[in-house]
Amino acid sequence: MLAGCGGADDEPEQTGPTPSTDSSRVSQAGASQEDSQVQSQVFRGTLPCASCEGIETELTLRFTGDEQPSGFSLKETYKGSGEGDQVELSEGQWTQVTGTSADQNAVVYQLDPQGEHQRFFQRIDENTLRMLDLSMEPIDSQLDYELTRE
Template sequence: MTALRFRRSAGAALLLAGLLAATGCDRAPDGSVSRLPTPADPAADAAPAEAFERTWLGVLPCADCDGIQTRLQLRADPDGARYVLEETYLGGSGENRFVQEGDWREEGAVIQGQPAEVYRLDPDGPGRWFWVQPDGALEMLEAEGRPAVDGLAFRLQRI
């Protein structure tokens, strides 16, 4: 092997090592959600393999009301994954019930340094993230994808 060929091989190996190292650095030290590497086909991550319908219910904190009664229903079938989110602001006056519908996706993430499963509503926009808990509950994540300080207050129980 000539010196030039050796240098080219070594340069290619260093470049490959750098790329591999860069893709493994998704963990954020602040505990925020970092996406795991996505598959080559984004449609493969769009919906769970089996068809299902699940519902969660709870009262989430509210800055200027008594709480937000929240009902989240996720549906998935071969035609896609859809959600219905119903929110009722408690103790307020005027229009207090809002219904939102759209697409959702199940995604892998890293939360607090650990692999996690999250459901993301409206994945092509800013969306909302819900972290799947071991007991089947969902914990709503903050806008930056971090768990809330009082995570129990932001949980929806599966019904």
Template sequence: MRKIIILAFTLALIVSCNSKNGKDENNVVLTDTIASNEKNEPADSISVYEGTLPCADCEGIETILKINIVDNKFELSSTYKGKQPEKNFKGRGNINTERGLEKDPDGTIYILNWDKPEKDQVYYGYYSKNPEKLYLLDRNKKMIKSKLNYFLELNE
């Protein structure tokens, strides 16, 4: 049952990315957007988190999340590994932050698509003592309790 819930949450994550067709032509636009922002913004304004999230019916979801804290924008790229053909999804949107993650009042929660309906929002968060590890959160903005790794790591 937990795998079904996790799969449903992952699918909601992908649907929320507003990917129109998943074709490679979208990749160019997204990459160019971040690249142009990198030229205009200080280097520390864009954080890139990477990792492989669990997948119920594949080898894992290779995920890259780029956060531009100056413009409050994000780009999310997900590739389902071990599928033939591999499925790639890309999306971008607006991001907002909230203070406090579980018992850490100084932790941070990122709300992807915060300006969309709640069903389209995705939550990631980090603890103040370890901002290099960004956790995928559940619909209640809580840590996903599992032995599997639901986190991305800061790529410096």
């Protein structure tokens, strides 16, 4: 069982997500006019946990005004662990890749946290991400591995 974890032979296609009207915008000093807007999408949900009640997860994907990935932040709160609620924060870069062994057209967000293992989330629709295993495969479980966009 996989708890709290976040290849194709060809080089994956890399593109950005489609921005929506509810994206937040933050100016960046020194950027060109077109690239001066950083937009973000926030996804939340409670992922299964083998040693706690669940992992409250908040994933923020950031991208530039021209829809290129611009980093992510991930907050995971391990609820009801032996030591009480434990919070883990991570950040890093992300890319969008296309295809899994189960679906060659799947859109997958690959998270590359600083100093941690990669994580993969498949975009089910504009408002839903589903966590994949470390091999970019669907997790074989009846448990809910989905995050929903705010």
